[in-house]
Amino acid sequence: MSETSVREAEIAVEQKHVDVVYTRVAEMRGEAEAMRDRGDELAHGARNEAVFEQAAMLFERDVMVRHANQILRSLDAEHEGLVFGRLDTTDTETMYVGRLGVRDSEFDNLVTDWRAPAAAPFYQATAEQPMGVIRRRVIRSTGQSVVDIDDDLLMPEARQETMPVVGEGALIASLTRARGENMRDIVATIQKEQDEAIRAPWRGVTEITGGPGTGKTAVALHRVAYLLYRDRRRMGGAGVLVVGPSPAFTSYISRVLPSMGEDTVELRSLSDLLDGVKATRTDPGPVAAVKGSLRMRRVLKKAIREAPADAPTELRIVYHGEVLKLDARELARVRASVHNGRRPPNQSRVDAAEALLEALWRKAESYEDFPVKRAELITELGERIDFHRFVVVWWQLLTPGEVLRGLSDRRRLARTAGRGLTRAEVDLLADSWADPEAGFTVADVALLDELRVLLGRPPRRRHRSRDNQLPPPREDYDEYSHIVVDEAQDLSPMQWRMVGRRGKYASWTVVGDPVQSSWPDPAEARQAQEAAFGGPRTQHRRFALRTNYRNSAEIFALAGRVVTHVATPDQLPHAVRSTGVDPLVQVCVEDELDTTALKAAADLLSEVDGTVGIITASSRLPGLRTAAEGLGEDRLRVVDGLESKGLEYDAVVLVEPGELVAESTTGPRTLYVALTRATQRLTVLTTDETWPDGR
Numbered sequence: 001m002s003e004t005s006v007r008e009a010e011i012a013v014e015q016k017h018v019d020v021v022y023t024r025v026a027e028m029r030g031e032a033e034a035m036r037d038r039g040d041e042l043a044h045g046a047r048n049e050a051v052f053e054q055a056a057m058l059f060e061r062d063v064m065v066r067h068a069n070q071i072l073r074s075l076d077a078e079h080e081g082l083v084f085g086r087l088d089t090t091d092t093e094t095m096y097v098g099r100l101g102v103r104d105s106e107f108d109n110l111v112t113d114w115r116a117p118a119a120a121p122f123y124q125a126t127a128e129q130p131m132g133v134i135r136r137r138v139i140r141s142t143g144q145s146v147v148d149i150d151d152d153l154l155m156p157e158a159r160q161e162t163m164p165v166v167g168e169g170a171l172i173a174s175l176t177r178a179r180g181e182n183m184r185d186i187v188a189t190i191q192k193e194q195d196e197a198i199r200a201p202w203r204g205v206t207e208i209t210g211g212p213g214t215g216k217t218a219v220a221l222h223r224v225a226y227l228l229y230r231d232r233r234r235m236g237g238a239g240v241l242v243v244g245p246s247p248a249f250t251s252y253i254s255r256v257l258p259s260m261g262e263d264t265v266e267l268r269s270l271s272d273l274l275d276g277v278k279a280t281r282t283d284p285g286p287v288a289a290v291k292g293s294l295r296m297r298r299v300l301k302k303a304i305r306e307a308p309a310d311a312p313t314e315l316r317i318v319y320h321g322e323v324l325k326l327d328a329r330e331l332a333r334v335r336a337s338v339h340n341g342r343r344p345p346n347q348s349r350v351d352a353a354e355a356l357l358e359a360l361w362r363k364a365e366s367y368e369d370f371p372v373k374r375a376e377l378i379t380e381l382g383e384r385i386d387f388h389r390f391v392v393v394w395w396q397l398l399t400p401g402e403v404l405r406g407l408s409d410r411r412r413l414a415r416t417a418g419r420g421l422t423r424a425e426v427d428l429l430a431d432s433w434a435d436p437e438a439g440f441t442v443a444d445v446a447l448l449d450e451l452r453v454l455l456g457r458p459p460r461r462r463h464r465s466r467d468n469q470l471p472p473p474r475e476d477y478d479e480y481s482h483i484v485v486d487e488a489q490d491l492s493p494m495q496w497r498m499v500g501r502r503g504k505y506a507s508w509t510v511v512g513d514p515v516q517s518s519w520p521d522p523a524e525a526r527q528a529q530e531a532a533f534g535g536p537r538t539q540h541r542r543f544a545l546r547t548n549y550r551n552s553a554e555i556f557a558l559a560g561r562v563v564t565h566v567a568t569p570d571q572l573p574h575a576v577r578s579t580g581v582d583p584l585v586q587v588c589v590e591d592e593l594d595t596t597a598l599k600a601a602a603d604l605l606s607e608v609d610g611t612v613g614i615i616t617a618s619s620r621l622p623g624l625r626t627a628a629e630g631l632g633e634d635r636l637r638v639v640d641g642l643e644s645k646g647l648e649y650d651a652v653v654l655v656e657p658g659e660l661v662a663e664s665t666t667g668p669r670t671l672y673v674a675l676t677r678a679t680q681r682l683t684v685l686t687t688d689e690t691w692p693d694g695r
């Protein structure tokens with residue numbers, strides 16, 4: 001038989017099994033729907049039962065409905081091939097592996113869930129350690145039709161003649177496919193080193209490091225699906241949070257978990273981790289560096305002790321014919337004493353009123369023959385409406401946003417910062433908050449979150465927010481059972497505090513590449529990170545990924561040449577796939593950079609089937625974005641270096657590497673990120689004839 005007919009015959013064999021599976025899945029769907037309906041009936045019936053029976057029925061109903069919905073969700077997930085693998089083993093067993101476990105009506109296995117221990121050899125068996133696997137087969141389908149198969153022969157000596165082997169490797173086939181709008185799952189081709197990280201126990205901190213394109217993000221997301229499958233009660237109950245660098249990134253990865261039937265996981269970016277705030281701006285590097293540093297904690301702690309700018313500076317009250325007066329210094333002393341108390345300011349207004357009354361009594365006491373006693377004064381003044389009005393404006397309930405905006409006043413900021421910030425830093429920060437219309441930046445979100453905790457939750461009914469950006473603070477942020485942090489190398493210490501607050505009782509998966517870091521003080525970030533994990537004694541597990549699955553070998557070779565001063569050769573992963581096409585480095589004059597970029601993008605759009613990205617310094621971004629819109633191409637994106645983190649395109653036009661480097665102190669690392677976004681084609685436009693070797 002020719003190779004093609006062997007392949008076709010084998011595809012037909014697999015199609016037969018896949019058909020059986022889908023028939024069974026249709027039956028299971030019917031059973032699950034019936035179970036859900038039965039649950040609803042139970043609830044209905046419960047209303048007519050005695051209380052005791054009612055509770056039991058409602059419990060049963062809840063379990064039933066939840067279970068049925070879970071089954072329906074996984075059955076309805078957008079499967080790109082429900083059955084994707086087959087193992088033929090030495091004990092003559094055949095096992096099919098898929099996105100979901102399916103048994104026939106006799107309870108025999110039709111498909112084993114990829115996350116089940118029995119499926120592990122599908123990912124872990126190698127020619128050196130075959131684990132009894134003779135042939136591993138990846139089955140590729142479109143909808144319910146099998147379109148291709150790819151085999152790996154792991155034990156040639158054990159293979160029988162009736163066992164054909166076809167295909168050139170499923171991994172390479174999968175890596176070569178065009179990239180679309182969203183990241184895809186990799187369940188069919190997870191590699192051994194990745195599988196070990198995915199299946200690591202949930203406890204403590206699992207750190208996954210690796211160079212660009214090593215599948216860190218993919219691994220972290222598959223690990224979430226694995227943990228939810230293995231320990232749904234613990235993980236699902238309190239929830240899983242995945243934190244990524246930008247909304248573009250969370251949107252890019254948003255389909256991966258649902259495609260594995262998991263739609264309960266919360267994906268957030270650092271700019272929208274705090275409910276009610278959506279930061280759309282980023283600060284220039286030096287400003288973000290100050291805002292992210294732990295020194296800001298002290299500044300904020302002092303800021304909440306300051307009187308609001310519009311607070312009255314004198315209290316005058318006429319009582320029993322006398323004027324009782326507290327001047328600015330006396331008021332400041334009262335304010336400080338209330339702040340020294342146990343409660344946060346938004347919960348201290350009653351304490352503030354009491355302290356003022358006490359201070360007024362001390363005034364009254366100093367007058368000769370003052371006609372009333374302490375208790376009387378406190379009761380009477382405490383009930384006076386003018387006194388209440390004063391308290392409300394003098395001890396205002398503040399929102400985090402109000403406090404932060406208050407710091408745009410340079411003098412106030414310098415006073416609060418003391419020696420914690422230099423004058424230049426005070427100027428940078430005050431300028432960044434100067435425009436009240438501008439909205440908050442990504443780095444501000446961590447500061448607002450810090451303030452939320454420092455200020456405390458205002459008493460519910462009394463508080464009316466003057467800052468309509470923020471709803472009253474939530475206090476249930478610390479309830480997640482597992483937190484995944486992607487691109488962890490870039491979190492500032494203040495951002496680690498914000499994320500850590502949400503994971504007080506959580507286990508962690510932390511993913512990053514130290515070489516791609518754009519954070520200027522890694523030691524401080526490391527310290528904040530340790531604190532977020534619950535101290536240095538928390539159990540750590542480390543996995544290093546060493547194969548770059550994204551870039552062609554030719555593209556990564558260029559990135560490797562450019563990156564020599566930020567990474568040593570042993571830190572660089574190995575790119576497995578060659579396209580035979582070298583990146584194009586094109587020199588042009590400054591005035592023509594933008595037009596040449598658009599032209600290069602148009603060329604690449606015609607060369608690749610998937611997405612094309614133009615990556616540029618942020619100064620060039622608005623102009624290029626508008627110009628690119630003119631091309632009317634929905635496969636084209638324009639992003640700056642930082643935005644490109646974690647994303648990938650089939651082809652990339654990188655505009656003026658020198659500008660990306662010059663943009664910030666961590667420019668060389670940003671350039672490394674930008675150079676490693678393309679899977680197939682890369683064009684670099686530069687005005688520097690000596691690039692890449694000249695610098």
Ligand SMILES: Nc1ncnc2c1ncn2[C@@H]1O[C@H](COP(=O)(O)OP(=O)(O)OP(=O)(O)O)[C@@H](O)[C@H]1O
Pocket residue numbers: 171174175183184185186189190191194210211212213214215216217218219513549550645646647648676
């Ligand atoms: N085992 C695999 N099978 C198929 N594709 C894979 C595999 N591992 C990774 N990939 C693909 O390689 C690309 C890079 O993966 P991913 O984005 O997870 O890498 P990363 O390490 O997070 O990259 P970076 O840090 O550069 O953003 C993705 O397209 C991913 O689907």
